Amino acid sequence: MYTFLARRLLATIPVLLVVAVLVFLMLRLTPGDPAAILAGDAANTEQIAQIRTGLGLDRPIIVQFGIWAGNLLSGDLGESFYYKQKVTTLIAHRLEPTVSLAALTILIAVAVSVPLGVLAAWRFGSLFDRMLMGFSVIGFSVPVFVLAYILIWLISLKLGWLPVQGYQRLADGFGPWLRHLLLPSITLSVIYIALIARVTRASVLESLGEDYIRTARAKGLPELRVLVRHALANAAVPIVTVIGIGIALLIGGVVVTESVYAIPGLGRLTVDAVLARDFPTIQGVILFFSFVYVGINLLVDLSYVFLDPRIRY
Amino acid sequence: MNVSRIAAAIAATASLLAAPGFAQAQGDPKVLRIVPHSNLAILDPIWTTAYMSRNHGYMIYDTLFGTDDKSQIKPQMVESWTESPDHRLWTFKLRKGLEFHDGKPVTGEDVVASLARWGKRDAMGSALMTFVERMDSPTPDSFRIFLREACGFVLEALGKPSSNVPFIMPKRVADTDAFKQIDDYTGSGPYIFRKDEFKPGDKAIYVRNPKYVPRKEAPSGSTGGKHVYVERVEWNLALRDAQAQVNALQKGEVDILEALAFDHYETVKKDASLQIPKYSNVNLQYMARFNHLHKPFNDAKVRQAVMAAFSQEPFLKAQVGVKELYKGCASMFTCGTPYGSPVGSDIQSKSNMKKAQGLLKASGYDGTPVVLMKPTDLASIQKLPDVAAQLLRQAGFKVDLQAMDWQTLVGRRAKKDPIDKGGWNMFLTAWQGHDIWNPIANAALDTRGEASGWFGWAKDDKLVELRAQFMRATEDAQKKKLAEAIQVRAFEVATHAPLGEYTQPMAARKNISGFFITNGNLYWNLKKN
Numbered sequence: 001m002y003t004f005l006a007r008r009l010l011a012t013i014p015v016l017l018v019v020a021v022l023v024f025l026m027l028r029l030t031p032g033d034p035a036a037i038l039a040g041d042a043a044n045t046e047q048i049a050q051i052r053t054g055l056g057l058d059r060p061i062i063v064q065f066g067i068w069a070g071n072l073l074s075g076d077l078g079e080s081f082y083y084k085q086k087v088t089t090l091i092a093h094r095l096e097p098t099v100s101l102a103a104l105t106i107l108i109a110v111a112v113s114v115p116l117g118v119l120a121a122w123r124f125g126s127l128f129d130r131m132l133m134g135f136s137v138i139g140f141s142v143p144v145f146v147l148a149y150i151l152i153w154l155i156s157l158k159l160g161w162l163p164v165q166g167y168q169r170l171a172d173g174f175g176p177w178l179r180h181l182l183l184p185s186i187t188l189s190v191i192y193i194a195l196i197a198r199v200t201r202a203s204v205l206e207s208l209g210e211d212y213i214r215t216a217r218a219k220g221l222p223e224l225r226v227l228v229r230h231a232l233a234n235a236a237v238p239i240v241t242v243i244g245i246g247i248a249l250l251i252g253g254v255v256v257t258e259s260v261y262a263i264p265g266l267g268r269l270t271v272d273a274v275l276a277r278d279f280p281t282i283q284g285v286i287l288f289f290s291f292v293y294v295g296i297n298l299l300v301d302l303s304y305v306f307l308d309p310r311i312r313y
Numbered sequence: 314m315n316v317s318r319i320a321a322a323i324a325a326t327a328s329l330l331a332a333p334g335f336a337q338a339q340g341d342p343k344v345l346r347i348v349p350h351s352n353l354a355i356l357d358p359i360w361t362t363a364y365m366s367r368n369h370g371y372m373i374y375d376t377l378f379g380t381d382d383k384s385q386i387k388p389q390m391v392e393s394w395t396e397s398p399d400h401r402l403w404t405f406k407l408r409k410g411l412e413f414h415d416g417k418p419v420t421g422e423d424v425v426a427s428l429a430r431w432g433k434r435d436a437m438g439s440a441l442m443t444f445v446e447r448m449d450s451p452t453p454d455s456f457r458i459f460l461r462e463a464c465g466f467v468l469e470a471l472g473k474p475s476s477n478v479p480f481i482m483p484k485r486v487a488d489t490d491a492f493k494q495i496d497d498y499t500g501s502g503p504y505i506f507r508k509d510e511f512k513p514g515d516k517a518i519y520v521r522n523p524k525y526v527p528r529k530e531a532p533s534g535s536t537g538g539k540h541v542y543v544e545r546v547e548w549n550l551a552l553r554d555a556q557a558q559v560n561a562l563q564k565g566e567v568d569i570l571e572a573l574a575f576d577h578y579e580t581v582k583k584d585a586s587l588q589i590p591k592y593s594n595v596n597l598q599y600m601a602r603f604n605h606l607h608k609p610f611n612d613a614k615v616r617q618a619v620m621a622a623f624s625q626e627p628f629l630k631a632q633v634g635v636k637e638l639y640k641g642c643a644s645m646f647t648c649g650t651p652y653g654s655p656v657g658s659d660i661q662s663k664s665n666m667k668k669a670q671g672l673l674k675a676s677g678y679d680g681t682p683v684v685l686m687k688p689t690d691l692a693s694i695q696k697l698p699d700v701a702a703q704l705l706r707q708a709g710f711k712v713d714l715q716a717m718d719w720q721t722l723v724g725r726r727a728k729k730d731p732i733d734k735g736g737w738n739m740f741l742t743a744w745q746g747h748d749i750w751n752p753i754a755n756a757a758l759d760t761r762g763e764a765s766g767w768f769g770w771a772k773d774d775k776l777v778e779l780r781a782q783f784m785r786a787t788e789d790a791q792k793k794k795l796a797e798a799i800q801v802r803a804f805e806v807a808t809h810a811p812l813g814e815y816t817q818p819m820a821a822r823k824n825i826s827g828f829f830i831t832n833g834n835l836y837w838n839l840k841k842n
Contacts, residue, residue, distance in 0.1 A: 031717065031735075033724030038355065040362030042436065042476060042748060042756050044766020048727050050492050082354045083513040084494060093512055152560055164560040165552055262552035262561075264515035272352060272514055275690070275720055 001305065001312075008301070012294045019290045020283070024068065027279050028061050034081045034277040055081055068283070077287070078280035082273070087284035090269060097167045098265035100177065101257065102250035104185040109192035110243060116193070117200025117239075118227055124205055132197060139194025148187045148260040155183055165262035184261040188254065192246050199242045203235035210234070236307045244300035248293045342841045343544040345825075348552050348561070349834070350572035350817075353517050356506075357494040359434050362476035364745065368834045371535065372519050372546070373414075373500035374480035377405065377424065378472030379536030380747065382594060382830035384650045386472035387536040389528065390419065390481060390501075400463035400787050407454045410526040413483050413501045421450025426487035428458075428471075428479060433491035435477035437753050440784060441470040465787040466753055473754065474535045474832040475747040503527070503539040503837050504546060517548040532829045532838045539837040542827070546836055555692070562587060562820055568841060571834050573820040574692065578635050581820045589818050590828035595647055595746035596640070596814035599628055599694070601701060602757060602769045603809060604738050606729055609683065609710075614676035616807030620660045622669035622708035623701070625813035631696045632815075639815040645758060645800045647746035648814055652793065657801030661810065669708040682711040684732055686740045688719035697741040697812065726768040740768075741812070747832050752783045752799045757809045771808045 035052035036043070052058050056067070071078055077087035120129040156164045162183045168176035207213065208231050216226045255267035266285060273281035304311045349368065355361045358370030379389045388394070394405040411419035425448045432442035444464040450456045458467065471479055486497045498506045504519035511517050527538035549567055552558055555574035561567045563584060573581060573589070581587050601623060603610040610616050629639040642648035643655050643662035655662055683705060687698035702714045717725070722740060730736040749755040758780065762772030779802060783795040803809075821828070827838040 031721040031724060033727060036724045036727045037720050038361060040366075040476065041742065041744075042362040042767070044436075044756075045727055045729075045768075046766055047434070054492060080513075084355075084496075085513060090513065093515070149556060152557075156564060157560060160564075164564045164566055165557050166549075166561075166566065167551075259554050260557055262549070262554070262557060264512065264551040268551065269514060275718065276354070277720055277724070 001302075005298075005302070008298050012291070012298075015294055016287060016290055020069070020072065020287060021065075023283050023286045024065055025061075027277075027282060028064075030277070032277040034279060037276050038081060068280075072287075077284035080273075080278050080281045082276045082278040082281065087281050090281060091266065091284060091288055094264060094266045094269045096169060097263045098251060098254060098258070098267065100167075100170065100181055101184055101188065101254055101263060101265060102247060104178075104181050105188045105192065105250060106243065106247055108185055108189040109196055109246070112189070113193040113196035114200050114232070114239065117197040118204050118232055120197070120201040121204035121208060121231070122223075122227055124208075129201075132201070136194040136198050139190045142190070144187060144191065144256045145260055147190060148184070148257065151183055151187055152260075167261075167263045167265075180263075184257050184263060187261075188250070188257045192250075195246065196239065196242055200232075200235070200239050203238045204231050207231040207235045233307075237304055240303055240307060241300055244296050244303075248296045251289065251292050345543045345546045345569070345836065345839060345841055346549060346567045347546060347569045347836065348549045348558050348567050348571060352514055352550050352553070353548060354513060355494065356498055356511075358480055359431050359477050359491065360494045362435075364476060364833070367476045367478055369506070369517070370478055370480045370500075371833065371835050372502060372504040373498060373506045374482065374502045375411070375419075375500065375539075376472070376478060376480060376535060378468055379534055380472050380474040380832055381534040381536045382832075384534075384595070384747075384750065384832075386468045387530075387533075389472075389536055390424075396467075400465075401460040403458040403460070403467055405456050405458075407456075408526075408528075409454075411501055412524050414499050414505045414522060414524075415483070416524075417483065418453070419481060419501050420453040420484075421456035422453075423484045423487065424456045424481055425450050426484040427481045430482075430487045430489070430491045431477060431479040435473075435479070436756060436759070437466070437470045437473055438477065438479060440753050441467065444784070462785070463787055464784050465792060466751075466784060469751065469753075472535075473747070475745055475754075478535075501525075503541045513550070515551050517550060519546040519548075520544060532831075534830065534832045535835065541837050542840045559820075562822065565822065568822050568825050570820040572693075573818045575632075575634055575638065575818075577820075578638065578818055581818075586823055588821050588823050588825075590821055590825075592819050592828050592831055592834075593746075593816070594830050595650060595750070595832055596642070596816055597746060598642065598647060598744050598749060598814045599632070599697060599741065599812035600744060600749075600757065601697075601739060601741050601810040601812055602726075603771075603807070604736065604769050605771045605808075606763070607732055607736055607738065609678055609681045610738055612676060612678075613806050614672065615678055617660055618669050618673035618676055618678070618708060619705065619710075620804070620807050620810050621664045621672055622666060622704045623661060623810045623812060624664045624704070625661075625811075627704065628697055628700050629813045629815065631700045632694065638818060639813060642814040643811065645749070645755065645803050645808075645811060646752075646796065647750045650746065650750040651789075652751055652796035652800075654797060654800070656797045657804045660804055660807075666704075666707050669704075673709045678709070680711055682713040684713045684715060684736070684738045686722045686725065686737050687714055687716045688722045689716050691719040694741055694743055701739070701741060729763065729770065745833070746814070752780050752796055758799060758803055760806075760808060769809065771806070773802070773806045773808070776802050776806065776808070 035048045039048045039051050080087055116132055120132040123129050152164055155161050163180055166180055168180045170177045213230055216230050255271055258265045258267040270285050351365045353365045353369055355366045358366040375390050377390050378386050381387050390408055390411055392406050392408040396403055432438040444460045446459040446461045448458050483499055486495050489495045503522055503525045505522050507518040521541045521544050527540050530537040532538055558570050559577045562570055603616050605611055625641040633639040643658035644653045646652040685698055685702055688695055702712045705712045725737055726740050752758055756767040759767055760771045760773040760776040763770045779799045786792045786795055824842045827840045829838055
């Protein structure tokens, strides 16, 4: 297993290298001039040229890449053109809201979807099963922003239970943190509830047809124990895979939710950086996302060992 | 877990969420929560012309002069001034009690350094500096400007209300290279910037400057007493979705929306807990800008055909929609300001499609497609290019309407390349009234060709000469006459097409009072009850 771990960690280096080169080159080929954006509306051509020189954008691309790659090797992601702050500082500041949102979303999604999926499989073909499948289709289909506006209107504006927008840091207290995150997390969790519930249902359904389930029932085990200890435990690998992918997607895919609920997270940072052609920030954030993707995939792979004793690396 | 335990857990969670402490500072009368019109990224209002940086500047810096609600220049940090009979020596005395946030007094040396830096970046400042022989500070509370020859816009430049505003910084800060951003935000204005609490894209915090001594006059425009009645102002930089902004305002989570989307105007107007305060009597103006370097708009006759086709009403109706928020204004200068007038504007004010078609035919237009850039992500102007394309087609133009994001447009409009190498023919934009209210400030009227810089690179020697005369004119009547001549010429050569004016509504909770006529987004004199 340690060999596997070392091999996988080594494999992340070329992946990140390819991402770094591709992102760097694609950004330089994208239309838009960071200097023109920074200069403002009334700036003239000379002022823009001076800013471009100041940012080092008038140098050959290979030189720009060399400088950036050199800094990267020393752990420096560079300085934002736009905010004049270290990209690492910007990412660090935006990490907490995004991780909090992703964590609470996954927590809600797993807490709701896994029991629902197991129940649907257990009551396969019943009204409950069909209702869950119907909900899954709706959960997949309704755009996040539509759901967000509906929930805001109902929960915040009409009932006044939760705030409309904003984020409170965990350091300011658990209550305010939770209060501001509940609505966005519920909004975002709907699609994951739909996804995980379907996968859980299918996986558990397959397990329920296995011989060991019949044996367990024949032994007189309570149905709950059969479902959880035998069916769900053996169906865990695909479920954990989907949850892992879900977490990875959430880290980089919460742009809409962060915008609607005004959460200053990584998604919003990425959009702002793209709109401002803030090359160092875009490069830094994408590299960070890649690292997270690779890391979570690795953790998911490692979890298989614990979930299924037959798997050995 | 039994039922009673579950019930207890739910009750505990509910009480935790509903605890009064979690209402935070939402109802705190000492905290003013504002949603600005955009994100604040650049904190140096001299380095960039971005309006957000200008507004940030007004919070923390003070100005020598200001522009009042009647567009008149009034003293602000200056107590008194004299002008020599030949108009070449200007001596200014600073007000008593001016102090930077670090406790040091504001001196003439600070002023001289600040003006020198501003004069390297701002269009009007640069124009002024071409007349300036030297500046000095004979005593700590005074400064002088020596001119090589008389010019008529010294006070207009020092009191200009919009980007770049000549904010006064400490000498140690103002000595920063004008092409590098400052990182010390010490000012002498009514608020102090909390650098430690600034989170880009999230929030910017300002606290009341307890040492600020306001002028005695009532606040008006960027002049008068800057009284601060709250302890803290929070700019919410994360809340940028238009619907979410209105939701937050209705819920009382924010106090002021700097830029209310037109689509939500009626909703806010009908809400008894909200108000739409009047905060400006100078409108914003839409503008279509030609690229004078390339066909077909390198020909004045073709540009005139466009002017004739571009009736303002369709643009205003499509983009603003709310009748009470827009009005036609066939003037190169903002209507309602000293030089705003319809003189010479017949080609546009009496526009009609038949005339446009005739002019285009007479111009010998050869069917070269017009590359019209459309920003798809900028709600405030995104409908204008569609209207322009339709009107151009009706007039007989071939139009290549190219959709892109605003930042791509901003980068592309700075390029002088031919059309087949990524160039362009036309873009549309909006200006705040005070940026185009006189011939020097109005960048679109700088017709020095490729040397002038502002995108489109119009070239007309007669206009250059008229502008030079305007800069030297010292009498108001003479200035007005020259401004009219400039406008007549600008319509003749069709530097650009003004497309009418609109008011950008602001929205606020009813418990906010003290709004006054400003020329931007200025947050003093406001009370939260």
